[in-house]
Amino acid sequence: MVVDALDRTVSTVSERATAFLLSATVPERDGFLQAVHPVAKLVGLVALVVVTVVTDDGRALAALLGLAVALALASRVPVGTFAERLTLPTLPSLLVVAPQAVLMDGPAMATLQLPVASLTVTEPGVAYVVAFAVRVAACVGFLSLLLLTTRFAGVLAAFRRLRAPPLAITLIAVTHRYLLLFFRELTRMTLARRSRRFAPESLRSSWRTSGSFLGTFFLRTFERGERVQRAAAARGGTQMRPYARRQPVGVADAGFAAVVALAVVGRVMLA
Amino acid sequence: MHILDGFLDLAVAAVCALASAAVLAYAARRVDGELSDARAPLLGLVAAGIFAAQMLDWPIVGGTSAHFVGGAFAAILLGPHLGALCVATVVTVQALVFGDGGVVVLGANVFNMAIVEVYVGYAIYRALAGHHEIAAAFTAGWLGITAGALSAAVQLGLSSAFAYELGTVVLIMGAGHLALGLIEGAITAVVYRAVVDARPDVLPASPLREVKA
Numbered sequence: 317m318v319v320d321a322l323d324r325t326v327s328t329v330s331e332r333a334t335a336f337l338l339s340a341t342v343p344e345r346d347g348f349l350q351a352v353h354p355v356a357k358l359v360g361l362v363a364l365v366v367v368t369v370v371t372d373d374g375r376a377l378a379a380l381l382g383l384a385v386a387l388a389l390a391s392r393v394p395v396g397t398f399a400e401r402l403t404l405p406t407l408p409s410l411l412v413v414a415p416q417a418v419l420m421d422g423p424a425m426a427t428l429q430l431p432v433a434s435l436t437v438t439e440p441g442v443a444y445v446v447a448f449a450v451r452v453a454a455c456v457g458f459l460s461l462l463l464l465t466t467r468f469a470g471v472l473a474a475f476r477r478l479r480a481p482p483l484a485i486t487l488i489a490v491t492h493r494y495l496l497l498f499f500r501e502l503t504r505m506t507l508a509r510r511s512r513r514f515a516p517e518s519l520r521s522s523w524r525t526s527g528s529f530l531g532t533f534f535l536r537t538f539e540r541g542e543r544v545q546r547a548a549a550a551r552g553g554t555q556m557r558p559y560a561r562r563q564p565v566g567v568a569d570a571g572f573a574a575v576v577a578l579a580v581v582g583r584v585m586l587a
Numbered sequence: 588m589h590i591l592d593g594f595l596d597l598a599v600a601a602v603c604a605l606a607s608a609a610v611l612a613y614a615a616r617r618v619d620g621e622l623s624d625a626r627a628p629l630l631g632l633v634a635a636g637i638f639a640a641q642m643l644d645w646p647i648v649g650g651t652s653a654h655f656v657g658g659a660f661a662a663i664l665l666g667p668h669l670g671a672l673c674v675a676t677v678v679t680v681q682a683l684v685f686g687d688g689g690v691v692v693l694g695a696n697v698f699n700m701a702i703v704e705v706y707v708g709y710a711i712y713r714a715l716a717g718h719h720e721i722a723a724a725f726t727a728g729w730l731g732i733t734a735g736a737l738s739a740a741v742q743l744g745l746s747s748a749f750a751y752e753l754g755t756v757v758l759i760m761g762a763g764h765l766a767l768g769l770i771e772g773a774i775t776a777v778v779y780r781a782v783v784d785a786r787p788d789v790l791p792a793s794p795l796r797e798v799k800a
Contacts, residue, residue, distance in 0.1 A: 486684070501639075526777070
């Protein structure tokens with residue numbers, strides 16, 4: 317049995333994606349943001365991301381990151397999950413802007429002696445790099461709160477209430493509904509491929525078989541799509557007719573609105 | 588190539604969102620006859636397939652790997668307008684389910700990956716397919732992703748939040764993706780070849796294939 321990069325990645329990705337899609341239990345927890353109406357939560361968290369994007373002051377950004385962490389704790393989001401969500405995109409962002417610590421002009425903080433040259437780390441450079449990383453982390457934190465505390469159906473219902481185009485919502489819903497199936501299809505195809513290969517392949521041969529593999533996967537996807545399309549047509553279409561789920565405005569909604577209003581007013585006053 | 592919230596100025600993100608909304612609305616209107624309520628599942632399922640395929644690593648020399656983006660392939664398979672709607676769906680689901688890319692910059696990510704990459708890739712494929720189909724698919728994948736990266740570089744370079752100069756960002760991202768795009772082009776070509784060999788009928792008609800048949 318021969319295992320190459322494509323095999324390994326299918327196994328890893330399918331397992332992770334399946335676990336990700338199936339383990340969405342946090343939205344069911346009895347927490348603060350879970351009690352907030354999805355429309356209010358979507359609008360409020362996007363407003364907080366906008367406030368964060370337009371903020372440059374390091375202390376204000378740190379306060380916004382603190383707010384994201386506080387909301388996560390109040391919503392009983394597992395600390396490890398939230399920390400992983402925050403750090404995975406933030407660390408590469410930090411690396412991307414890190415050279416600005418020496419590229420920006422300003423008072424020197426430290427000098428790094430390298431074999432070929434010496435680099436001067438400046439105060440404005442460090443302040444920019446820290447503020448940038450904190451801004452990205454806060455934005456990622458607010459988006460993660462939306463995703464971790466809301467069922468995907470709730471997010472779609474919120475978009476529908478906000479009058480997003482019905483076609484866009486249908487496409488997103490269908491794509492999400494079939495993701496798990498396609499990850500499992502990929503796993504099945506990988507298992508079949510792996511169990512029929514016994515000799516190592518050259519890079520050229522590996523690319524050719526991988527191309528056939530992915531081509532076959534796309535054809536299966538296309539054929540399944542045609543079947544689902546015919547079935548949908550036979551049933552009279554896929555137009556979603558959402559049932560009205562009444563969720564009265566409660567204390568959590570008022571509290572969250574107050575938090576968002578406070579952040580917006582604070583940002584305006586800071587300006 | 589997913590841009591995160593915090594990288595772009597709000598004004599740049601807003602302009603990109605408006606441009607994306609306008610182009611996608613145009614695309615939806617152009618395929619109005621094709622994209623009926625009952626045809627939406629086909630597009631949604633192809634989007635799910637592209638989403639899954641994007642997560643696969645392809646072996647490169649020295650134990651390294653790269654992954655497929657598939658914007659040009661979606662354009663070739665579905666046509667530019669359906670391809671743009673399909674990849675826009677993929678990018679949106681990536682943001683709303685997995686948190687890949689931001690929410691305020693969603694319009695910018697859709698613009699780069701679902702509009703620039705798809706339409707540029709399709710235009711190149713159409714221009715070259717009459718000469719050599721596989722080479723056309725390769726070039727479409729290669730230059731399509733490079734164009735998408737250049738678009739992202741311009742957005743980043745114009746944003747004061749991202750402190751690098753416009754020329755520097757365009758040079759680094761353009762050169763990087765011009766090299767990395769060769770892999771995208773090669774994957775697009777081998778997948779295209781596999782689909783043409785197995786089910787040529789799912790792809791748009793080509794004069795070269797008709798002659799061979």
